[in-house]
Amino acid sequence: xxxxxxxGRTNSEIDAPSSPVLRFGADKPLKLDAGTLLSPFQIAYQxxxxxxxxxxxxxxxxxxxxxxxxxxxxxxVTGKPGWWEALIGPGRIIDTNRFFxxxxxxxxxxxxxxxxxSTNPATGKPYGLDLPIITIRDMVRAQLMLVDHFGIEKLFCxxxxxxxxxxxxxxxxxxxxxxxxxxxxxxxxxxxSQNIAFHEVGRQAVMADxxxxxxxxxxxxxxxxxxxxxxxxxxxxxYLSEAxxxxxxxxxxxxxxxxxxxxxxxxxxxxxxxxQGMTFVDRFDANSYLYMTRSMDYxxxxxxxxxxxxxxxxxxxxxxxxxxxxxxxxFPTEESRSIVHALNAAGASVSFVEIDTDRxxxxxxxxxxxxxxxxxxxxxxxxxxxxLSA
Amino acid sequence: xxxxxxxGRTNSEIDAPSSPVLRFGADKPLKLDAGTLLSPFQIAYQxxxxxxxxxxxxxxxxxxxxxxxxxxxxxxVTGKPGWWEALIGPGRIIDTNRFFxxxxxxxxxxxxxxxxxSTNPATGKPYGLDLPIITIRDMVRAQLMLVDHFGIEKLFCxxxxxxxxxxxxxxxxxxxxxxxxxxxxxxxxxxxSQNIAFHEVGRQAVMADxxxxxxxxxxxxxxxxxxxxxxxxxxxxxYLSEAxxxxxxxxxxxxxxxxxxxxxxxxxxxxxxxxQGMTFVDRFDANSYLYMTRSMDYxxxxxxxxxxxxxxxxxxxxxxxxxxxxxxxxFPTEESRSIVHALNAAGASVSFVEIDTDRxxxxxxxxxxxxxxxxxxxxxxxxxxxxLSA
Numbered sequence: 001x002x003x004x005x006x007x008g009r010t011n012s013e014i015d016a017p018s019s020p021v022l023r024f025g026a027d028k029p030l031k032l033d034a035g036t037l038l039s040p041f042q043i044a045y046q047x048x049x050x051x052x053x054x055x056x057x058x059x060x061x062x063x064x065x066x067x068x069x070x071x072x073x074x075x076x077v078t079g080k081p082g083w084w085e086a087l088i089g090p091g092r093i094i095d096t097n098r099f100f101x102x103x104x105x106x107x108x109x110x111x112x113x114x115x116x117x118s119t120n121p122a123t124g125k126p127y128g129l130d131l132p133i134i135t136i137r138d139m140v141r142a143q144l145m146l147v148d149h150f151g152i153e154k155l156f157c158x159x160x161x162x163x164x165x166x167x168x169x170x171x172x173x174x175x176x177x178x179x180x181x182x183x184x185x186x187x188x189x190x191x192x193s194q195n196i197a198f199h200e201v202g203r204q205a206v207m208a209d210x211x212x213x214x215x216x217x218x219x220x221x222x223x224x225x226x227x228x229x230x231x232x233x234x235x236x237x238x239y240l241s242e243a244x245x246x247x248x249x250x251x252x253x254x255x256x257x258x259x260x261x262x263x264x265x266x267x268x269x270x271x272x273x274x275x276q277g278m279t280f281v282d283r284f285d286a287n288s289y290l291y292m293t294r295s296m297d298y299x300x301x302x303x304x305x306x307x308x309x310x311x312x313x314x315x316x317x318x319x320x321x322x323x324x325x326x327x328x329x330x331f332p333t334e335e336s337r338s339i340v341h342a343l344n345a346a347g348a349s350v351s352f353v354e355i356d357t358d359r360x361x362x363x364x365x366x367x368x369x370x371x372x373x374x375x376x377x378x379x380x381x382x383x384x385x386x387x388l389s390a
Numbered sequence: 391x392x393x394x395x396x397x398g399r400t401n402s403e404i405d406a407p408s409s410p411v412l413r414f415g416a417d418k419p420l421k422l423d424a425g426t427l428l429s430p431f432q433i434a435y436q437x438x439x440x441x442x443x444x445x446x447x448x449x450x451x452x453x454x455x456x457x458x459x460x461x462x463x464x465x466x467v468t469g470k471p472g473w474w475e476a477l478i479g480p481g482r483i484i485d486t487n488r489f490f491x492x493x494x495x496x497x498x499x500x501x502x503x504x505x506x507x508s509t510n511p512a513t514g515k516p517y518g519l520d521l522p523i524i525t526i527r528d529m530v531r532a533q534l535m536l537v538d539h540f541g542i543e544k545l546f547c548x549x550x551x552x553x554x555x556x557x558x559x560x561x562x563x564x565x566x567x568x569x570x571x572x573x574x575x576x577x578x579x580x581x582x583s584q585n586i587a588f589h590e591v592g593r594q595a596v597m598a599d600x601x602x603x604x605x606x607x608x609x610x611x612x613x614x615x616x617x618x619x620x621x622x623x624x625x626x627x628x629y630l631s632e633a634x635x636x637x638x639x640x641x642x643x644x645x646x647x648x649x650x651x652x653x654x655x656x657x658x659x660x661x662x663x664x665x666q667g668m669t670f671v672d673r674f675d676a677n678s679y680l681y682m683t684r685s686m687d688y689x690x691x692x693x694x695x696x697x698x699x700x701x702x703x704x705x706x707x708x709x710x711x712x713x714x715x716x717x718x719x720x721f722p723t724e725e726s727r728s729i730v731h732a733l734n735a736a737g738a739s740v741s742f743v744e745i746d747t748d749r750x751x752x753x754x755x756x757x758x759x760x761x762x763x764x765x766x767x768x769x770x771x772x773x774x775x776x777x778l779s780a
Contacts, residue, residue: 192632192641193638193640193659194635196657198627200657201663204664205620208598208620229598233591245583245587246583251586263597269583274590
């Protein structure tokens with residue numbers, strides 16, 4: 001069922017989500033990397049399956065930049081299936097008859113966890129840019145409070161792709177004793193200069209929109225839809241490979257026999273991008289997009305450990321599997337390889353799979369047989385090591 | 391000397407350029423690919439050196455997307471040196487003591503040739519989107535009229551990079567008998583799906599700016615500066631390689647000791663991109679940017695010849711040298727290689743140089759020693775074949 005947006009808001013999931021919510025009051029503030037305390041705050045989440053008596057079968061899924069907690073259930077805003085339903089569910093590779101799967105909306109998001117669109121209790125108005133910058137580590141700190149709430153001492157596995165993979169790395173680095181196995185996919189231990197550049201273009205596109213109003217658009221009854229759509233279009237190109245674009249669209253014309261000699265969408269790739277931009281603004285909050293991109297830009301695991309990535313994993317007890325895709329130019333294989341080298345230097349148990357595909361960065365969200373096989377193999381072997389019956 | 395912009399206009403060079411101008415009246419309309427006649431119209435140009443008595447020493451330089459005719463002389467809008475002064479001038483590799491160098495502002499441009507910012511004689515107002523779409527072939531047709539004006543039967547060489555290279559290919563394909571040698575650099579025989587995608591993002595950024603006013607911004611005393619700056623920022627990323635960005639900027643912070651936990655330009659790459667965007671809008675017309683990007687998107691030399699690129703060069707007498715750069719992901723080497731294959735199939739004289747550099751697409755505008763050596767060798771050998779004394 002499609003939720004009815006409230007006036008001015010992107011969707012009705014922001015302050016009163018349909019997901020379960022964990023609220024942390026004044027007694028449990030969150031100390032942010034920005035140096036301030038966030039309080040109160042809330043985390044919206046979904047779970048699938050049942051936590052076993054030993055509380056040893058929990059898998060935490062970390063979502064990507066514009067993802068959400070609806071990993072294996074219908075998204076209440078879009079009405080679409082969960083974004084990883086092909087992988088996670090009853091009888092699936094991550095079998096919810098066997099595992100207890102948790103996925104929470106990241107802090108700074110816009111689907112029920114506290115973010116810039118949430119009401120600032122101090123003013124009664126949406127936070128906008130008054131919310132402190134949220135880092136990947138802050139997201140993970142909030143997830144830890146959720147995991148504690150479930151009384152889970154050690155997560156069986158933490159997995160995720162892209163920004164989700166950054167959270168996996170942060171988990172395994174900061175809380176290795178809480179993570180039995182970690183599966184970071186199509187990610188990096190830091191955001192590259194080119195990646196920051198693309199994010200900056202997106203932010204400038206949002207901020208250039210006069211409907212952004214310095215972040216206070218809700219108070220003006222507006223939303224910077226055009227700017228956010230442009231940001232999404234630019235980002236979307238980076239999620240696909242040149243080869244995939246060529247295969248899917250090439251120079252094919254859109255519902256036309258010939259060029260129109262104008263600025264309408266002549267080419268299919270133009271219509272496709274415009275569609276991506278337009279549908280995105282219906283489901284995502286513009287300020288949240290600014291915060292999410294910033295959190296990725298700020299991520300630099302080596303810098304947090306004196307410049308040496310291996311030190312981020314010193315003494316790790318977590319077993320790792322890293323996955324990259326040959327055609328991913330946003331997080332090229334080299335990024336995963338440098339993490340593998342650091343993990344080797346730290347003496348970690350680590351396997352690494354580079355998957356040959358032309359689908360680019362987005363491959364991690366698709367039914368990619370080799371990816372599913374790699375996850376299946378790693379989860380299976382880790383479950384045996386953890387003593388989880390099949 | 392910096393020119394003083396007229397109110398509303400990007401620069402004073404649009405209708406009354408400081409460059410020499412060739413005007414074509416009602417007796418000499420230009421038949422455009424769009425199917426309409428353009429009349430009257432004008433071409434602004436620069437020349438360097440002296441045309442010899444045999445009129446055999448003329449080199450036509452074709453500029454790129456945001457380039458201009460000031461290839462070897464100070465740009466009147468920016469006050470900066472000509473964009474290829476390192477290559478072209480007295481005693482340079484393309485020695486203007488020896489060669490007669492011509493460079494004209496492309497049709498659709500904004501530095502004196504007829505473009506969307508020019509006054510539409512039918513209305514007395516700027517054309518805006520009432521100017522028909524200009525194709526690469528239209529640009530070349532107008533250049534041919536300029537070459538005819540000089541009484542040059544056969545150009546000794548036509549050269550250019552990127553969009554300039556597309557014009558070189560069009561020249562050699564359509565007017566091979568007028569081109570002794572051709573030097574297309576960092577270009578392709580068609581714009582790829584990914585390239586169209588980036589251009590479409592730029593156009594949507596411009597059009598999303600309310601100051602664009604459907605292209606009639608001059609009449610509102612406005613210019614879509616924010617949208618155009620975002621477009622330029624996105625495009626600029628594609629001109630550089632990931633390696634070059636990493637080398638130049640990495641994750642270095644901008645004049646700061648630490649992250650600011652905000653949305654100011656923390657990273658040098660952010661300041662750099664913002665600067666690129668801001669300075670661009672001072673020198674370029676937003677509608678012209680739309681027209682230039684569209685002309686590149688529409689370029690497909692094979693499609694113009696029944697789908698077989700070799701047929702575009704059937705019976706060619708021009709001698710070719712193609713140059714690509716290893717780190718150019720906008721026009722990767724593969725694009726040049728497919729042109730070389732087509733030229734081979736057409737029995738053309740062709741050489742090909744792939745230059746190993748991490749400077750990306752922009753390498754063609756830089757002092758790249760291997761590029762200059764390649765141009766020097768090709769021009770020298772072609773000059774001997776043409777019987778031009780050193």
